[in-house]
Amino acid sequence: MPEATIEANRPGTTLLRAPTWNGAVTHLHITARAFLPMRPQESVELVAGRGIMGDRYMIGVEQGYYSEKPEEGRQVTLFESEVLEAISRDYKVEFLPEEHRRNITTRGVPLNWLVGRRFRIGPCLVEATRLSVPCRHIEQILDKQVFDAMVHRSGLNCRILVGGTVRVGDEIRPE
Amino acid sequence: MPQHITLVVRRAIPDGPGTRRLVLQDPDGWPLPRWKPGAHLDIHVPGIGHRAYSMCGDTARADTWEIAVKRETTSRGGSAWVHDVLNEGDVVAASMPRCTFPIADGAARHVMVAGGIGVTPFLAMAHEFERRRAEWALHVLSRGEPPCATALAGCAQTGRIRVYDTTKMARPSWDALLDGGPAPGLHSYCCGPQAMLDGFEEATGNWPAGTTSIEHFVPPTLPAAEGAKAYTLCRSTTRGEMEVEPGGSMLAALWELGAKVDASCEGGICGACEVRWLEGEPIHRDRVLTPERRRTHLLACVAQCSSERLVVET
Ligand code: FES
Numbered sequence: 428m429p430e431a432t433i434e435a436n437r438p439g440t441t442l443l444r445a446p447t448w449n450g451a452v453t454h455l456h457i458t459a460r461a462f463l464p465m466r467p468q469e470s471v472e473l474v475a476g477r478g479i480m481g482d483r484y485m486i487g488v489e490q491g492y493y494s495e496k497p498e499e500g501r502q503v504t505l506f507e508s509e510v511l512e513a514i515s516r517d518y519k520v521e522f523l524p525e526e527h528r529r530n531i532t533t534r535g536v537p538l539n540w541l542v543g544r545r546f547r548i549g550p551c552l553v554e555a556t557r558l559s560v561p562c563r564h565i566e567q568i569l570d571k572q573v574f575d576a577m578v579h580r581s582g583l584n585c586r587i588l589v590g591g592t593v594r595v596g597d598e599i600r601p602e
Numbered sequence: 603m604p605q606h607i608t609l610v611v612r613r614a615i616p617d618g619p620g621t622r623r624l625v626l627q628d629p630d631g632w633p634l635p636r637w638k639p640g641a642h643l644d645i646h647v648p649g650i651g652h653r654a655y656s657m658c659g660d661t662a663r664a665d666t667w668e669i670a671v672k673r674e675t676t677s678r679g680g681s682a683w684v685h686d687v688l689n690e691g692d693v694v695a696a697s698m699p700r701c702t703f704p705i706a707d708g709a710a711r712h713v714m715v716a717g718g719i720g721v722t723p724f725l726a727m728a729h730e731f732e733r734r735r736a737e738w739a740l741h742v743l744s745r746g747e748p749p750c751a752t753a754l755a756g757c758a759q760t761g762r763i764r765v766y767d768t769t770k771m772a773r774p775s776w777d778a779l780l781d782g783g784p785a786p787g788l789h790s791y792c793c794g795p796q797a798m799l800d801g802f803e804e805a806t807g808n809w810p811a812g813t814t815s816i817e818h819f820v821p822p823t824l825p826a827a828e829g830a831k832a833y834t835l836c837r838s839t840t841r842g843e844m845e846v847e848p849g850g851s852m853l854a855a856l857w858e859l860g861a862k863v864d865a866s867c868e869g870g871i872c873g874a875c876e877v878r879w880l881e882g883e884p885i886h887r888d889r890v891l892t893p894e895r896r897r898t899h900l901l902a903c904v905a906q907c908s909s910e911r912l913v914v915e916t
Contacts, residue, residue, distance in 0.1 A: 459632045462607050462698060464664075466633070563878075563915075567698055568635055 450535030450599040452548065453508050454524040457482040462568055465525045473551045475590040478502040479530055499586065500556030503548075504529035506582035507538055514576040522576075526569050529559065529582045536599050538583040545588065549597030552589035559584050606646065606695040607634070609667070614690050618749035621719065622685055623658070623670040629693065633664040637699035639726035640817070643669060644697035644866040644874055645680070652866040652874070653680030656722035656793070656817070657699060658753060660729040667699075670750050672719040697864060700873045702890040703793070703817040705730060710787030712738040715779050715802060717794020719749045723817055724793065728757045738762055741779050743794070745769050776805035784809040793817035818889060821869020827885045830906035836913045837861055838880055846907070852914075853902040861916040863902055870904035877902050882912030 456465035460483050471479050478485035478497065484504070486497045506529035514522045524532045531548065541555040561577035613625040628634060639661060644652040659668030671684040688694070703723050706712070712731060714724045721742050731738040740763045742748050748765050757763055766774060780790050784806070790813065792802035799816055806814045830848040835855050837843075842859040846852060853875050856863050866874040870888035879900050885908055888901040902914070 459628065459630055460608060462635055463628060464633045464635065564698075570636070570638075 448535060448537055448601070450533050452531055452593060452595055452597045452599060453534050454532035455593065455595055456525055456530055456532075458528075459483060462564070465528060467525060470592050470594040471530065472592055473503060473548075473553075473587045473590045475587050476502070477587070482530060501584040502587045503531065503553060503585050504559055504582055505531045505533055505536070505538055505585065506559075507536065507580070508532050508534045510580045514573060518573070518576045520571050520573060520576070522571070522573055526571070526573075527577075527582065528565060528568075531593070533599055539580065541583060545602040546599060547602055548599050549593045550589075550591035551587060551593055552602060553585040553587050555583050555585050557584050558582070606697060609694050609696050611688060611690050611692045611694065612666075614688065615752070617670060617753060618751045619747055620673040621670055621749040622673075623668060623750060623753065624684070624688070625659075626667045626669070626694070626696070627665055631665055634667055635698060636664075637661055637667070638701040639705055639730045640703035640723050641699035641701040641726075642703075642723075642872065643667065643699055644864070644872070645669070645684075646695040647680045647683045650679045650683065652697070652864075654866050654872045654874075656703075656726075658722040658725040658750065661726060662729065662733070670719065670722050670753070672749055697866070697874065702871065702873050703791070703815060706789040706813070706815065709789035709813070710737060711781075711785075712736060712789050712791065713779070713781050713783070714738070714740045714791045715794070715798075716740065716742045716792075717798040718744050720792075720794035720798070720817070720819070721748065721750055721754070722793075724791070725750060725753050725757070727791075728760070728763070732757075732760060739781065740764070741766065741774070743768055743773065743798070776801060780805060784813060789813050789815070791815045791817075793819075796820065796822070816889075818871045821867050821871050822889065824870065824887050824904055827887060827906035829908040830885055831908055831910065833882070833907040833909060834911045835859070835907075836911060838913055838915045848906065851903065852905050852907075852912075856902055856914070856916060863916060865903055868903045870901050873901065875902040876900070878915040880913045880915055882907055883909040884912060
């Protein structure tokens with residue numbers, strides 16, 4: 428990824444040489460409740476301060492249990508398509524966008540760098556709160572051994588600052 | 603149940619004497635997790651605990667699960683609740699399906715012997731065998747009309763199911779039921795009351811290892827835990843520790859240490875209490891884990907330990 432001189436997007440700080448990036452939404456998924464299969468969507472509705480319409484993490488709609496309980500810092504979750512490809516390649520296990528159980532699959536977005544930062548997804552603005560951690564139950568749900576492969580690259584949790592409709596193909600970029 | 607799936611009873615169908623078949627769905631009709639023939643569900647029975655029931659529907663139906671429950675006079679309360687309390691439209695909490703009685707994928711022929719309500723896992727297998735165009739036969743022994751008669755009738759066109767009413771005819775010999783096996787490529791399965799399982803085990807005693815499978819309704823007597831010692835049980839996440847006496851329950855100790863571990867049969871046959879172990883030498887006494895799985899996992903309700911310390915990932 429080329430380096431360029433930009434102003435970083437962390438409020439109140441300036442980095443003189445931060446890498447630039449520009450990515451896109453490749454897949455969108457939601458599920459109504461914990462453990463149920465993720466369903467593909469062409470677009471999803473992000474609601475500021477709450478979550479995604481119809482998803483189990485939507486705050487105020489207590490559908491989740493334990494690790495999937497709605498929480499302030501996990502209104503929307505993201506996962507890199509590059510990680511899916513790496514896991515499929517290195518662990519010889521087919522790992523698909525509907526299987527990582529995050530809402531937005533990205534391409535060209537360095538999710539692990541973004542904790543504490545704000546960025547745009549289509550018309551929406553989100554703030555990354557923390558890295559997602561994998562849950563062992565994913566192996567039970569999928570009947571695939573992917574937990575170890577997901578450690579330290581299990582996606583990103585975000586809070587929604589500005590809501591709107593996100594579509595497959597939308598641009599993801601720093602604020 | 604630390605994690606559970608919310609289901610609504612869409613239909614409750616009388617299906618054979620004293621048998622109720624429940625058609626279960628997500629409250630909004632969302633697809634349900636995938637499952638395998640031979641899997642069972644733990645249903646939470648309010649005030650009583652968890653009861654395991656084999657799934658008897660078709661795995662191809664993504665939004666529907668089915669179980670069939672026979673009213674048992676000796677029941678611990680689960681079957682009475684299903685029959686007397688549960689209504690269509692009610693919401694129940696279930697575990698994820700767990701498959702402790704899988705289809706033997708490598709076999710070329712499958713012979714299944716069911717006693718009464720033990721037919722349930724085989725109904726799910728029958729759908730799968732038909733899809734695979736496999737060679738299979740199902741023998742159902744029952745006193746009077748069999749449980750799940752409607753579901754059985756739904757598979758009747760396959761011509762592969764035989765029902766024996768043992769009040770009207772002599773019980774067929776094991777040799778006849780088991781197709782004269784052992785034979786290359788033949789796998790046999792049995793699910794039913796303990797006396798039938800004992801007969802099956804005796805009849806297949808000379809079959810090669812790995813060519814027979816049994817599904818227990820109730821936990822069998824536990825094998826002795828030779829070499830079991832007192833040990834220190836340690837949780838990897840909290841580093842909480844506790845001493846466990848030989849013969850003591852690891853499951854109870856984990857609960858005391860605050861671990862969220864499921865349990866259902868508490869006899870090593872359902873797989874609900876499976877945890878990963880990281881250090882030490884567990885003694886496995888369950889009936890469901892494969893040798894390979896035992897290298898990384900144990901069933902806490904029956905496992906003992908032969909080392910001084912055992913670390914589990916919870
Ligand atoms: S609770 Fe069923 S195997 Fe332990």
